[in-house]
Every structure is written in structure tokens, then in C-alpha cells.
Amino acid sequence: MGLNQTYQLDELDLQILDLLIKDSRTPYLEIARICHVSGGTIHVRMKKMEELGVVKGTRILLNxxxxxxxxxxxxxxxxxxxxxxxxxxxxxxxxxxxxxxxxxxxxxxxxxxxxxxxxxxxxxxxxxxxxxxxxxxxxxxxxxxxxxxxxxxxx
CATH class of the missing domain: 3.30.70.920 (Lrp/AsnC effector binding domain/regulation of amino acid metabolism (RAM) domain)
Incomplete structure (x- = not known):
């Protein structure tokens, strides 16, 4: 399924991504508080973005x-x-x-x-x-x- 064909990222998705880009260790509950939604909503949105391939995983950055x-x-x-x-x-x-x-x-x-x-x-x-x-x-x-x-x- 192509991202543009069946699922468009909305403002909440972009806000979640923006927060995680700034600090990928931000807990989902903290993201939920900032975005004024439930923790479950953040989990669902992240799962969907992972399934779509928008989010490919997380990495640790080494010095x-x-x-x-x-x-x-x-x-x-x-x-x-x-x-x-x-x-x-x-x-x-x-x-x-x-x-x-x-x-x-x-x-x-x-x-x-x-x-x-x-x-x-x-x-x-x-x-x-x-x-x-x-x-x-x-x-x-x-x-x-x-x-x-x-x-x-x-x-």
C-alpha cells in the first residue's frame, strides 16, 4: 500500500514525529501529554507509521x-x-x-x-x-x- 494512496499523515502524526526527531527517547505518555491526546492514541499512531514504513525503527547514537x-x-x-x-x-x-x-x-x-x-x-x-x-x-x-x-x- 502506498502512503499517498491510502493514508495521509495528519497534523498529529507530524507533531509526534517532530517530537521524536528532537528526542527519540521521549516516552509516549509525555508525547500524549504534549499533544493533548491519550497514550493509547500515540501507540496506535506509532504502530500505523511503523506498518507504513514511515518509521523504520530506532537507533542508539554512539560516540x-x-x-x-x-x-x-x-x-x-x-x-x-x-x-x-x-x-x-x-x-x-x-x-x-x-x-x-x-x-x-x-x-x-x-x-x-x-x-x-x-x-x-x-x-x-x-x-x-x-x-x-x-x-x-x-x-x-x-x-x-x-x-x-x-x-x-x-x-
Whole structure:
């Protein structure tokens, strides 16, 4: 079922999402109090938005440098031919340091976000995990120096 075909988000749904975007740990009863509805209404609305795929789950945000992961980088991957694409994606998805994988237009077939402990670790990931995948022609790596903006979209 398409969202626009059978269910339109209303003002209450948007208000719930806005509150959860600001703080995903806000209890449903607190959201209900702010929105002037019952806790059951919030539960029903959230369940519906999960079923529709509007809300895909929740995540914990980690302070990676405190955990010893000091390097965040982006790897642009050139795939040698279209028939290799699916296999390359499957192999990349098995690398635990690859935390995001995007299929892109432009210079790269695939753009990944990689988190690792240090530059030596990054070199090992590139040489021993990514560049050895059949179908990967070559890669370009961009090291993130700082992430001054990290947010969800606002509604």
C-alpha cells in the first residue's frame, strides 16, 4: 500500500514525529501529554507509521571516538561492469566497518561510509577487504576531519 494512496499523515502524526526527531527517547505518555491526546492514541499512531514504513525503527547514537573508532571516511567505489554490481554490494554489506552504502549517480557506482580505529586499520580495510572484491575496479577515499552537522530531517 502506498502512503499517498491510502493514508495521509495528519497534523498529529507530524507533531509526534517532530517530537521524536528532537528526542527519540521521549516516552509516549509525555508525547500524549504534549499533544493533548491519550497514550493509547500515540501507540496506535506509532504502530500505523511503523506498518507504513514511515518509521523504520530506532537507533542508539554512539560516540565513536570514545569507543576507539577515530577515523570516519567515505569511499567512492568504481565497479568494473554492471553485472558485478549486485555481487559487490553483497560483499560490501559483509564488511562490519562499512556502516552506510549508497548507490549513486556521477563518478562512483557506490559510495560507502567506513568507520575504523585508525589509519592503519583503514589501510587494511581498503587493501584486504574492499579492493579485493571481484568487480571493484578502484576506489577513492575521503577522510572526514570533522562532522559539524549531524541531524535528521525536520518535518
Amino acid at each position: 565513536l571516538p570514545i569507543l576507539g573508532y577515530d577515523v570516519c571516511c567515505f569511499v567512492g567505489i568504481y565497479v568494473d561492469k554492471t553485472s558485478s554490481f549486485s555481487s559487490v554490494v553483497d560483499q560490501l554489506s559483509l564488511i562490519s566497518e562499512v556502516v552506510e552504502l549508497h548507490l549513486t549517480t556521477g563518478n562512483y557506482s557506490i559510495f560507502t561510509k567506513v568507520i575504523c580505529k585508525n589509519i592503519s586499520d583503514l589501510q587494511s580495510i581498503l587493501l584486504n577487504k574492499i579492493n579485493v572484491i571481484p568487480g571493484v575496479q578502484r576506489t577513492d577515499t575521503f577522510i572526514s576531519l570533522e562532522q559539524p552537522v549531524d541531524r535528521n530531517i525536520t518535518i
